[in-house]
Amino acid sequence: MSAKKMLDGKVIIVTGAGRGIGRGVAMALADAGAKVVVNDLGASAGGEGDDTSPATEVVEEISAVGGEAVANFNSVAEWDSAHEIVQEAIDRFGRIDGLVNNAGILRDAIFHKMTENNFDIVLKVHLPPVRQCTHRYAGTTSAGRDHQANDAGKNCSAGHGAS
Numbered sequence: 215m216s217a218k219k220m221l222d223g224k225v226i227i228v229t230g231a232g233r234g235i236g237r238g239v240a241m242a243l244a245d246a247g248a249k250v251v252v253n254d255l256g257a258s259a260g261g262e263g264d265d266t267s268p269a270t271e272v273v274e275e276i277s278a279v280g281g282e283a284v285a286n287f288n289s290v291a292e293w294d295s296a297h298e299i300v301q302e303a304i305d306r307f308g309r310i311d312g313l314v315n316n317a318g319i320l321r322d323a324i325f326h327k328m329t330e331n332n333f334d335i336v337l338k339v340h341l342p343p344v345r346q347c348t349h350r351y352a353g354t355t356s357a358g359r360d361h362q363a364n365d366a367g368k369n370c371s372a373g374h375g376a377s
Contacts, residue, residue, distance in 0.1 A: 219247030232268025
């Protein structure tokens, strides 16, 4: 029988978990015993495309070492879609205990040389998603709601580097 791990039984969402820092966070959480919702739209670091394989591969890696995870391909940049990420955790695992807002894109330009369109795209993926995912998350972790309340680690924003 294995020793109890620090996050046994906890359910944590990691956005942007298909690559880079998000992938590393998801793997570390799973190693600590958490059930992980691996959210990644599958876009490139520049925000293009929708390849489901990055999130799927992270879930396969977690499963291969005895962990529990589910892939989620919703966009953090849209209100309803961001709420569906949180709902996936509840539907799949019956609860949610943590949220790591990590999803991000990169526009490789110095601020004063960035076009208005590129700046708007970066903001859309970096700023509203923290509010959108956290809004739904906070609503499900309040006492008396559809989830067992947990007062530890309400929102663990991990920064917004490209993942």
